[in-house]
Amino acid sequence: MEPMKNAEREPDLSMIRFAATREQLRDGRLACQSWIEHAYPEMPIDVWTALVNDMHDEVAARAAAVCEAELERAGYGPPPVPYALVVFGSSGRRESTPWSDQDNGLIVSDEAHGQKDRYFAAFGRRLSDLLEYLGYEKCKGKVMCSEPAWNKTLEEWKRQLASWHRDYSWENVRCLMIASDMRRIAGDPSLTEAWKQFFAVRMNDSPEMTTAFLRNTVRHKATLNILGQVVTERFGDHAGDFDVKYGVYIPLVNSIRYMALQEGVNETSTLKRLERLTLLDGGNLLLENCQRAFLTALTLRASASYTIRDGVYASSGYLPQSELKKKTLLYKLRESLTTVRRMHRALNRRLRFAERGRP
Incomplete structure (x- = not known):
């Protein structure tokens, strides 16, 4: 090219x-x-x-x-x-x-x-x-x-x-x-501002909903096995491929969204949410790792296979197994999935604490 x-x-x-x-x-x-x-x-x-x-x-x-x-x-x-x-x-x-x-x-x-x-x-x-x-x-x-x-x-x-x-x-x-x-x-724009204000008030008035958000956030498919190997699809058309969307991208999006809502961060972009969260909690190594992992997730999403039919674009959201044979890419993916696992362990601890405190 x-x-x-x-x-x-x-x-x-x-x-x-x-x-x-x-x-x-x-x-x-x-x-x-x-x-x-x-x-x-x-x-x-x-x-x-x-x-x-x-x-x-x-x-x-x-x-x-x-x-x-x-x-x-x-x-x-x-x-x-x-x-x-x-x-x-x-x-x-x-x-x-x-x-x-x-x-x-x-x-x-x-x-x-x-x-x-x-x-x-x-x-x-x-x-x-x-x-x-x-x-x-x-x-x-x-x-x-x-x-x-x-x-x-x-x-x-x-x-x-x-x-x-x-x-x-x-x-x-x-x-x-x-x-x-x-x-x-x-x-x-006044309609969207009124909508956002109402949404924020309802969220702030509902600690039970915040816990429900967290419960949804920590549920995701397994991406690393006990040996630290990447878990790929076992069956179907994408057997051997890696699910980029639900394996690494969505878990990061959901985790950062939850943390942003907890801290009153109004940004919608995941990267901007991370920037604001890092400013609020400087020196947080996990957040810094999340930023690197998220950039890797964006790269992998852009590398996923896609089709064009009658001018309509569609992507499977999977990384072909041929790509997983590239050592540099596989290393970055493992690193990102390790960050996802650490983030979810931290959020699971929050969830256990929140649920113990329920009446």
């Missing part, structure tokens, strides 16, 4: 920002995606990941504008009340790979309008379909603005969050963990 010229150190996002149609927007995303793929070998992983997520943010924001224009031409008129397009998951943390799927939602103003429900139901469906056309696989867990559970007015969102906080079941806690990474992409 030829090295990039100095004038090409950043992707040209203008094709995305000024796209007037879905076809132009798709062409812009594909052009930017191609640049990003060629840039990967020459950039630090955190810089490259930031550029990937700049692209995703621009595409999503422009997709919302294109949907508004399409609905207006279809006779729906402009948005009847303010709204905010938000993202969750890796998108909320600005950690998406080029082939990440959809994780989004809508927060709609509580202002009264007779066409509000009709408009935003149509908007959510159209936006999700458009994002799929642009190359973003639909979320298998249905965390999308096309789904009523993730497309609500601000007041409805507050009731939903309160309901999740009253029930400490695994699924409700999982939804709250997803929601805690919420980030605005487009629309009215």
Whole structure:
């Protein structure tokens, strides 16, 4: 691969920002995606990941504008009340790979309008379909603005969050963990600020929910055996491969998220959460190791195999066993998994202490 010229150190996002149609927007995303793929070998992983997520943010924001224009031409008129397009998951943390799927939602103003429900139901469906056309696989867990559970007015969102906080079941806690990474992409910022304030108040008022978060956090699949060897998949299409997402990436994300929420850190990015936590607890060797491990996890996610079908990107999330034969990579993976194990031992001690203190 030829090295990039100095004038090409950043992707040209203008094709995305000024796209007037879905076809132009798709062409812009594909052009930017191609640049990003060629840039990967020459950039630090955190810089490259930031550029990937700049692209995703621009595409999503422009997709919302294109949907508004399409609905207006279809006779729906402009948005009847303010709204905010938000993202969750890796998108909320600005950690998406080029082939990440959809994780989004809508927060709609509580202002009264007779066409509000009709408009935003149509908007959510159209936006999700458009994002799929642009190359973003639909979320298998249905965390999308096309789904009523993730497309609500601000007041409805507050009731939903309160309901999740009253029930400490695994699924409700999982939804709250997803929601805690919420980030605005487009629309009215006051709606997202009100949402975040309500979320923070509910978390601070519920020590039982904090313990439930911790209980979910410490549950993860085994990644090292008693001999310190990497545990790979035993059966199926990925036998012999390593599950990057659930083996190393998600355990680190969940652990750092829990610690950040405990310390009142409002960042959604895992790296920024780590930076803030390190400032609060200077000299913490485990946090420093977590930062190195997380950068390795980002690198491995970018190395996972992926496919493109009808323009839609999808990744298995697995590192092929052929990659595990590379000594340098295997050493970094073992080092990262050792950090994951130490972090989870520390959090398990917290959990045992918290559960002993329950009435």
